[in-house]
Amino acid sequence: MDPARRLGPAQIDVVAQLGVSTVLLGGIYALVSVGLTLIFGIMRVVNFAHGEFLMLGMYVAFWAYTLLALDPYVVLFVSIPLFFGIGVLTYVLVMRGVIHASHNVQIFTTVGLSTALQNAALVAWTGDYRTVRPWHSAVVIRALGMAFNLSQVVAFAIAVALTLVLFAFMKWTHTGRVMRATAQDHDAATLMGIDTDKVYRLTFAIGIACVGAAGVLVSPLYAAYPTAGLQFVLLAYVVVVLGGLGDMLGAMLGSLIVAAVEVVGSYFFGVAWKEVFYFVLFIAVLVLRPAGLFGQRGAETLGV
Amino acid sequence: MPALAPGRWVAVALFGIVALVPAGVRDAYLLDSVILILLWGALSAAWNVAGGYAGQVSLGHAAFFGIGAYSAALMTARFQQSPWLGLMLGVALSIVAGGVIGYLSNRLRGPYFALSTIAFSQVLLIVASRWRGFTAGSEGIPVPFRPGFWTLGLGHVAWVYLALGVAVLYYGVAIWLETSRVGYQLAGVREDEDAAEALGIASRRLKVYAVTLSAAMTSVVGTFWAQYVGFVDPFYVFSIDLSVRFALNTIIGGIGTGLGPFLGSLLITSLETYLRATFSGMKTGFAGIYLVIYGTALILVVRFVPEGLTGLAARLRVRSSRAHA
Numbered sequence: 001m002d003p004a005r006r007l008g009p010a011q012i013d014v015v016a017q018l019g020v021s022t023v024l025l026g027g028i029y030a031l032v033s034v035g036l037t038l039i040f041g042i043m044r045v046v047n048f049a050h051g052e053f054l055m056l057g058m059y060v061a062f063w064a065y066t067l068l069a070l071d072p073y074v075v076l077f078v079s080i081p082l083f084f085g086i087g088v089l090t091y092v093l094v095m096r097g098v099i100h101a102s103h104n105v106q107i108f109t110t111v112g113l114s115t116a117l118q119n120a121a122l123v124a125w126t127g128d129y130r131t132v133r134p135w136h137s138a139v140v141i142r143a144l145g146m147a148f149n150l151s152q153v154v155a156f157a158i159a160v161a162l163t164l165v166l167f168a169f170m171k172w173t174h175t176g177r178v179m180r181a182t183a184q185d186h187d188a189a190t191l192m193g194i195d196t197d198k199v200y201r202l203t204f205a206i207g208i209a210c211v212g213a214a215g216v217l218v219s220p221l222y223a224a225y226p227t228a229g230l231q232f233v234l235l236a237y238v239v240v241v242l243g244g245l246g247d248m249l250g251a252m253l254g255s256l257i258v259a260a261v262e263v264v265g266s267y268f269f270g271v272a273w274k275e276v277f278y279f280v281l282f283i284a285v286l287v288l289r290p291a292g293l294f295g296q297r298g299a300e301t302l303g304v
Numbered sequence: 305m306p307a308l309a310p311g312r313w314v315a316v317a318l319f320g321i322v323a324l325v326p327a328g329v330r331d332a333y334l335l336d337s338v339i340l341i342l343l344w345g346a347l348s349a350a351w352n353v354a355g356g357y358a359g360q361v362s363l364g365h366a367a368f369f370g371i372g373a374y375s376a377a378l379m380t381a382r383f384q385q386s387p388w389l390g391l392m393l394g395v396a397l398s399i400v401a402g403g404v405i406g407y408l409s410n411r412l413r414g415p416y417f418a419l420s421t422i423a424f425s426q427v428l429l430i431v432a433s434r435w436r437g438f439t440a441g442s443e444g445i446p447v448p449f450r451p452g453f454w455t456l457g458l459g460h461v462a463w464v465y466l467a468l469g470v471a472v473l474y475y476g477v478a479i480w481l482e483t484s485r486v487g488y489q490l491a492g493v494r495e496d497e498d499a500a501e502a503l504g505i506a507s508r509r510l511k512v513y514a515v516t517l518s519a520a521m522t523s524v525v526g527t528f529w530a531q532y533v534g535f536v537d538p539f540y541v542f543s544i545d546l547s548v549r550f551a552l553n554t555i556i557g558g559i560g561t562g563l564g565p566f567l568g569s570l571l572i573t574s575l576e577t578y579l580r581a582t583f584s585g586m587k588t589g590f591a592g593i594y595l596v597i598y599g600t601a602l603i604l605v606v607r608f609v610p611e612g613l614t615g616l617a618a619r620l621r622v623r624s625s626r627a628h629a
Contacts, residue, residue, distance in 0.1 A: 046415035048363075097607050103414030104361050108555060108606045111363065111548055116599025122592035226592075230544070234426060237419050272434050279427045286412060286420045 017146045018263050024148065024156045026252075026259035028218060031159035032232050033239040033251045034166060035210035041246025042183040042203040043099060048110040050236065051229025052117035053208050057083065057215020058224035059121065062130045065219075071134050072219050073154065083212025087205030099200055121226040129223040137220040151220040158217055166210065167248055179203060183246065231275070235262075238282040244292030254293070257281075310621070311563045311614060315475055318566065322468050326461040335460040341566075341573045342467035343529055344553060348565030349474040350521035351550035356560035357481045358514035359494035360409045363547050364421030367428050368398045368519040370541035372526025374432060377445045377536040380455070382438075387447075387456045391527040395520045402519025406512035422544060429542035444537035447530055456531040463532055470528065471566065474521060478562035490514060522550075545595075552598060556605055558614030567613045572598070 036050045060079055064070040090113070098109045139150035170176040182189040182199045190196055214232075222228065239258050243250025258278050265277035285293070325338055347369065354360045375397060376390030401424070408420050433442040451457040458466065481487035492500035493507040500507050530536050540546065549572075557568025579594040609616050 046419070094603060101606075104359075105606045105610060107361060107363070107415060107418055108551065109603050111551075112599045112602030112606070114599070115545070115548060115602065116596050119592040119595035119599065123596065234422070237422075241416075241419065273430070276427060276430050279423045279430070282423045283420060283427070286416065286423075287408065 013146065014267075016144065018267055020146055020148070022256065022260045022263045024152050025263060026256040027156035027159045027163075028214065029232075029235060029239055029255035029259055030163050030252045031210060031214040031217065033236040033243075033255055034163050034248060035207035035214075036233075036236050037240045037243065037246055037248060037251040038166070038170075038210070039204055039207040040240065041248070042179055043095075043200050045095070045099070045106050045110070046237075046245075047207070048107065048233075049114035049117060050207075050211055051231075051233025052114050052121075053083065053086070053211045053229070054215040054218075054232050055121060055224065055226065055229035056086075056117070057212040058219045058222070058228055059125060059130070059215075060212070061216040061219035062132050062224050065132045065134065066130075071136075072132060072216050073158070076158070076213060076216050079212050079216045080209050084205045084209040086212070087208030088201055090208065091201045091204040095200070095204055096197070118226050118229075125226070127225055129225050131223045132219045134220055149221070155217040155221065159214065162210065162213060163252065166206070170248065175202070234275075235278060238278050238285075241282060242285055242293055247292065250292055257293075310617075311561065312479075315563050315566070318563075318570075319468065319472055319475070322464065322471075326464050332460055335464055337573065337577055339460070339463045339467045339532065340577075341569050342464070342471045343525055343532070344549070344573050345566035345569035346467070346470045346474045347522060347525045347529075348550050348553035348557070348569055349471070349478060349562075350518050350525060352518075352554045352559065352561075352565050353477065353481065353521065354515045354518035355551060356554060356564075357478075357487065357490050357494065358511055358518075360406075360511060360515055361414075361418055361551070362405070362421040362515075362518075363418045363544065363551070364405075364423070364425035365518070365522050365550050366542050366544070366546040367421070367425035368402065368522035369526035369529070369546060370425070370428055370432065370538070371397050371401065372523030373530035373536045373541045374439065374445075375523075376456075376527040377447045377530050378439070380448055380450075380531075381445050386454050387527060387531050388454065391524060394523040394527050398519040398523035399516055402516035403512060405519065406515030409511050409515055410508045421547075425542050425544070425547060429538055432538040432542060439538070442538060444535060447534045447536065449534060456528075466528065467532075470525060475562050475566065477517075477521070478565075482562060486510070552602055554612075555610075556601065556612055558612030559610075561612070561614045564612050564614045571613070 032054060036047060039045060039047050039050075057079060060082070061072045061075050064075040064078075065072065094109060094113055098105050101109075134151070136154065137149065137151040141148045141150055141153060170180065178189075178194055179199055179202070181192070182194060182196050186196055189199075215229075218232075235258055239251055239254040241254075242257055243252070243254030258281075261277045261281055262274045266274045269277075322338060322342065326335065329335060347365075351362065351365050354362055354365075372391065372394035375394035376387040379385045379390030379393065380387050405421060405424060409417050412420055432439045435441065439445070449457045453462075481490065489500065489505045490510055492503065492505055493510055497507050526541070530541075553568035553572050554565045555568070556571060557566065558564025575597070576594050579597070605612065611618075
């Protein structure tokens with residue numbers, strides 16, 4: 001390529017498009033990951049079934065759109081309390097009994113939950129790819145030589161808004177402070193009169209509400225099928241480990257990094273190989289700095 | 305001669321019955337079930353070396369299974385060589401990969417280690433399913449059937465004995481891990497690594513050895529499985545479901561015991577065969593019902609009977625001996 005073209009306006013457009021694509025994708029990844037990191041940070045449990053709740057969110061949006069002709073953004077108002085309830089139920093039925101058990105018991109409890117939910121979806125709704133195509137998924141916004149899908153822009157805006165609300169809730173409300181106190185020292189929190197069981201129930205419910213909302217938001221962009229959650233949750237693990245497990249701000253930065261790796265990797269090497277980049281990044285982070293880029297060193301060897 | 309523990313007698317009886325099966329049974333369907341139970345049992349026993357005896361819970365053991373399956377399938381389909389050479393190549397590759405994963409296990413604990421193993425198996429899945437020129441990509445590889453031992457083109461009866469040989473060998477490895485000095489050291493590392501270190505046990509090296517051995521054992525069965533089934537599909541051999549399956553059999557049977565993985569395989573594989581036969585005709589996708597049952601069973605077992613079937617049997621025995629006393 002001759003040097004004159006390399007710095008031409010077309011190339012600057014490409015950089016701008018890649019940059020904005022990264023931010024849009026990163027916002028959605030942040031909402032998927034923030035629930036995972038919240039549950040991990042406070043309950044010390046890696047929820048291996050997190051992706052399945054995203055998948056359920058996608059199906060809720062699909063059925064609401066197909067049967068009731070409801071737009072996913074309308075469904076969002078219903079899905080947040082719905083998934084909050086599902087989170088409470090899952091906590092009471094499944095998680096409460098293993099909250100103080102060993103890591104291995106916790107890992108296999110959530111893995112079992114993931115297998116059961118995935119295949120329940122397969123039995124109920126078959127393995128077909130289900131797509132939601134509301135009017136806004138066909139609208140393309142063009143600005144400054146860049147092009148974006150309206151659904152993607154709205155999903156980004158709502159995802160960022162929800163993430164910021166959660167962030168503010170954790171930082172400035174009394175309940176948020178109680179939750180952080182429990183995360184820091186479970187025993188001390190109990191001695192201060194905090195009902196930790198209630199805190200865990202609330203944490204799990206909020207985490208599931210976030211990922212359920214994320215599922216509804218991405219439904220116009222990605223097809224729903226029983227294992228649809230897997231790809232998202234795998235990248236959520238990458239995000240959460242990058243940001244330091246349990247660190248919400250880290251998860252937001254991690255989302256941007258993963259989105260950047262994906263967008264730039266797809267641009268240069270093709271979409272087919274995009275996952276390889278973030279898995280390699282993941283393994284590299286685990287080997288070189290397992291506490292995450294911004295996390296405290298040593299967390300990973302404590303086994304939490 | 306010291307008396308054998310009850311678990312050993314059960315193992316001797318089980319393997320003995322399997323050895324006699326081909327003499328009386330000519331039904332291909334039943335022999336197929338026996339072979340699969342033995343192969344799944346051996347795979348779970350291999351997982352148990354890392355997950356049970358060394359306490360390194362992997363959710364990516366399908367990686368080693370896939371390495372073994374692909375090595376042999378590519379060796380036969382692409383290079384017209386013996387699958388036994390593929391088996392050796394698979395073992396060599398798995399030793400290298402297992403060493404890397406074992407090294408990771410020294411830096412990462414609990415969920416971190418499990419996550420890294422998932423990532424590893426996913427990378428192999430992407431490479432195998434996208435590298436069309438070499439692995440035939442997502443279409444998978446049909447393994448050619450050439451009769452003979454050297455080409456592993458065997459009949460059902462021969463497969464029963466081959467699978468039985470592997471199963472007995474892997475059971476032997478478990479017994480060795482329960483009775484040898486190395487096994488006791490490994491148990492020490494699993495229960496309390498700092499205390500083991502203080503007693504002069506090279507815990508890091510032991511964990512790497514255990515994970516590497518487990519990887520190589522998994523790879524061997526991966527090769528046999530591919531040659532027996534005759535087809536290698538990247539989305540199956542590298543799947544997380546498969547990795548979970550190894551763990552599931554072991555946990556239901558009894559984690560960290562010699563007999564557990566085989567009991568778990570016997571139960572789960574029979575249940576799967578039965579449910580598949582019962583539900584497959586009803587509706588497409590309905591075969592997935594057995595996985596809903598597995599998932600639920602896994603949640604219930606780790607919660608209420610974490611020591612699995614073997615532990616449950618031991619508990620009942622203690623209770624009945626108390627009742628008699």
